[in-house]
Amino acid sequence: MADPHRSERLLGALRAAARELMDRRTPQDLEELLARIVVAAVETVPGADAGGISMSGDDEVTSRGPSRPSVSQLDRLQGALHEGPCISAIDEPAPDGIVLADDLAGDDAGRWPRFTAEAAEAGYRSVVSVQLSQEPGTASALNLYARAPGVFDADARLTAGIFGVQAAALIHGAEQARHLQAAVDARDVVGQAKGILMERFTVHGDEAFQMLVTSSNATELTLVDVASWLVGEAEDRRRRGGDTVEER
Numbered sequence: 001m002a003d004p005h006r007s008e009r010l011l012g013a014l015r016a017a018a019r020e021l022m023d024r025r026t027p028q029d030l031e032e033l034l035a036r037i038v039v040a041a042v043e044t045v046p047g048a049d050a051g052g053i054s055m056s057g058d059d060e061v062t063s064r065g066p067s068r069p070s071v072s073q074l075d076r077l078q079g080a081l082h083e084g085p086c087i088s089a090i091d092e093p094a095p096d097g098i099v100l101a102d103d104l105a106g107d108d109a110g111r112w113p114r115f116t117a118e119a120a121e122a123g124y125r126s127v128v129s130v131q132l133s134q135e136p137g138t139a140s141a142l143n144l145y146a147r148a149p150g151v152f153d154a155d156a157r158l159t160a161g162i163f164g165v166q167a168a169a170l171i172h173g174a175e176q177a178r179h180l181q182a183a184v185d186a187r188d189v190v191g192q193a194k195g196i197l198m199e200r201f202t203v204h205g206d207e208a209f210q211m212l213v214t215s216s217n218a219t220e221l222t223l224v225d226v227a228s229w230l231v232g233e234a235e236d237r238r239r240r241g242g243d244t245v246e247e248r
Contacts, residue, residue: 033170035065041144041163042067047151048144048160050124053132053167054078054086055140061086064140070122071145077118084115089129089141097131097164098157099141103149125149128157130164138171186224193227196234 034053042051052066054075061079063072078084089099101108104116104125119127124145132140142164146152152160190212197208212230216223 031064034167035067037163037167037170038065038067038142041142041160045128045144045159045163046153046156047126047146047148048156049147051142051144053140053142054090055138055171056087056090057136057139070124071143074115074119074122074124074145075143078112078115081112081114083112084119085112085127085129086141086143088112089131090134090139096157096161098161099129099131100152100157101127102152106149119145123147126151128152128160130160132164132168132171140168140171142167186227189224189231190227193230196230 038051038053042048050066050068050071052071052075053064054061055064056079061075063075066072066075074084075086078086085099085101089097101111101116103109104127105120106125109116109120124147126146126149128144130142132138132142142160144152144160190209193212194205194208197203197211198205201208201211203211212223212226215221215226219226221229
């Protein structure tokens with residue numbers, strides 16, 4: 001029978017996190033928000049004693065918002081060994097995106113032998129990992145660790161999955177914001193470069209843009225790289241008080 005008090009705690013935790021997201025409205029506090037989600041998940045999911053979010057990228061796994069140092073160590077260990085429930089949740093997830101290890105010192109010991117030995121030695125007997133993303137650069141999973149075996153029943157896994165959905169939305173939002181900011185920055189630097197060329201060569205905006213495109217094709221550099229070089233060169237000359245490009 002479901003515990004109504006636990007359901008109330010779950011709803012309260014999710015509402016608090018949602019209110020905080022609406023208040024902040026920016027991804028700048030992503031690390032703090034992820035850590036709060038982990039804390040709320042550990043406090044709400046029955047049997048969970050510790051948790052964290054593992055993120056895979058550049059051939060290593062980093063631990064985000066770990067509730068204990070031991071979780072950070074185990075998350076990084078899974079990345080180093082390339083085995084463990086978080087790696088399986090990212091690489092080969094179950095249909096529901098959840099990977100369960102009921103007893104790391106028992107039936108599950110052989111699934112990830114090197115990792116399970118370390119986890120059991122650290123005092124953890126069961127783990128549930130929820131896939132958050134498989135996208136390159138943001139491939140990640142929410143991991144909840146328990147000292148007792150067999151504690152993550154269907155209700156606990158569902159609750160962990162709900163927290164995973166919220167963490168995934170945060171990570172996705174932050175990544176989209178990063179791409180948007182990069183696009184804005186690229187537009188700005190191209191605009192600055194066009195202005196420099198328009199002033200130096202007395203050309204129109206379309207002609208200045210075509211000069212950037214031609215330079216990009218000739219040098220096999222991206223348009224943004226060419227524009228960044230030109231803007232940097234102009235700033236260096238202003239600092240030095242030197243001559244302009246056409247005077248060289």
